[in-house]
Amino acid sequence: MSGQPNTRLADHFGLTGWSKGELARLVNRQAAAMGHPQLATDTSRVRRWIDTGEIPRDPVPTVLAALFTEQLGRVVTIEDLGLVRRGRTGKRRPGGSGERSDGVPWAPERTAAVLTEFTGMDLMLNRRGLMGAGAALTAGSVLSTAMYDWLQADPAAPSALPGPRAGYADQAGFDRYEAAPVGSQEVAELEHSVDIFRAWDASRGGGLQRKAVVGQLNEVGGMLSYRHPDHLQRRLWGVAANLAVLAGWMSHDVGLEPTAQKYFVIATHAAREGGDRPRAGEALSRAARQMVHLGRPDEALDLMKLAKTGSGEEALPRTRAMFRTIEAWAQAAMGRGQAVRRTLGEAETLFVSDRGDKEPPNWMQMFDKADLHGMQALAYRTLAEHEPAAAKQAEHHAKIALELRSEQRERSKIFDHLSLASACFIADDPEQADRYARLALASMSDNSSHRTWDRLREMYRLTAHYAGSPRIESLREEIEMVMPSDQPKPVGGRRAAPA
DSSP: OOSSOOHHHHHHHHHHTOOHHHHHHHHHHHHHHTTOTTOOOOHHHHHHHHHTOOOOOTTHHHHHHHHHHHHHTSOOOTTTTTOOOTTSBOOOOTTOOSOOGGGOSBOHHHHHHHHHHHHHHHHHHHHHTOOOOSOOOOOHHHHHHHHHHHHHSOOOOOOOOSSBOTTOTTOOOTTOOOOOOOOHHHHHHHHHHHHHHHHHHHHHOSTTTHHHHHHHHHHHHHHTTBOOOHHHHHHHHHHHHHHHHHHHHHHHHTTOHHHHHHHHHHHHHHHHHTTOHHHHHHHHHHHHHHHHHTTOHHHHHHHHHHHHHHHGGGSOHHHHHHHHHHHHHHHHHTTOHHHHHHHHHHHHHHHHHOOSOSOOOGGGTTOOHHHHHHHHHHHHHHHTTTOGGGHHHHHHHHHHHHHHOOTTOHHHHHHHHHHHHHHHHHTTOHHHHHHHHHHHHHHHTTOOOHHHHHHHHHHHHHGGGGTTSHHHHHHHHHHHHHSOTTSOOOOOOOOOOOO
């Protein structure tokens, strides 16, 4: 008991509309449904949890997380509720102050438990059609401050026990896989499944396979509750990191932003547990891309600093090139033209310096020459909002990206067409812009990515200057007609046709 109010629990409790007595009754009912009929919670105990910071014994934290998850319609973990006992999270960064979001970084014995708990509740919400709304994204600066020293330090030595690791037995989440040791063949099959999910996501977007990825990740969390030989354990952590990044990217792709960020943090922890710092850095770079997309480029730059320093010297030149392109996109969103050009120049130099003498990790195989040019096009297109002359550079790189894209990268091709159309509008070439916009529209109905619609809305705004043109007016009407009903309608003023 801390003696201090549990503000996290109090804040969530205030959102539910429950009374303390009602919460006590719900805890008893839910605990009985989960196989703990002996639990007897009353109003005074709930009051102590909230007012004095008393942390209830297991399984109450898990029960509370399940109740708040169902009531609020988004994943709520025991960390979110402030119910992790002291000593189970990482140390604070020297000189730091204030409470960290979600208690990150987690102690090693918590990572698999958090992974399993979060995925289980995500699956529960997915089944019931609830969305991950109502939660706030953690600021990039907060994550960076919390994780800076931890990410660069060596992971703790693993336990040598062959059975379930201590502290895991009572941390089972919903839909948890029945944990058991696995062998190299099972791990190889899991690694292959990641490749299949990744290819599907690149082609069709994250909406259709997100639940399958989350379910697979939940199973891997159960496997990680057992101590395997070191070489298998590292591979399992690698699978967990890859699946968590995919779950995060797919969640971001369909607009579940706080859920996406949580998966990126889980992926960072899993990669570090497996000793793969570059993978941990790449997971953080995904969180940075998310921040730029959401209009928070300064926080993206904070995360990219952490990603670069955390990756260490092991990151291949191509990985570092990818990091530079994300930095450049964030700089472009802030109108820093000189920094954008310098950073993209560094990215090109790093990319061509990769001699290919080392086999790139499978998670980097998606970043090829087409992606390099696609990201350059996006950065220059973003910069063109501040410096219209940059639109020509955006056109140049988008055209190269489209020439190099494989047919399986359908979502990336949509983004390239939208970058190109936007650049043409800014460069005062509406006829070409119309052509590329329609090529993007032709593919969007077959894709489940919400981000493509977000980029389409950005392009639509640029059409307002040409709304007097019959061709562009027709394009605007078509966009308004095909925009999904669950998406915000595009906005952009209309200008009267010239006399």
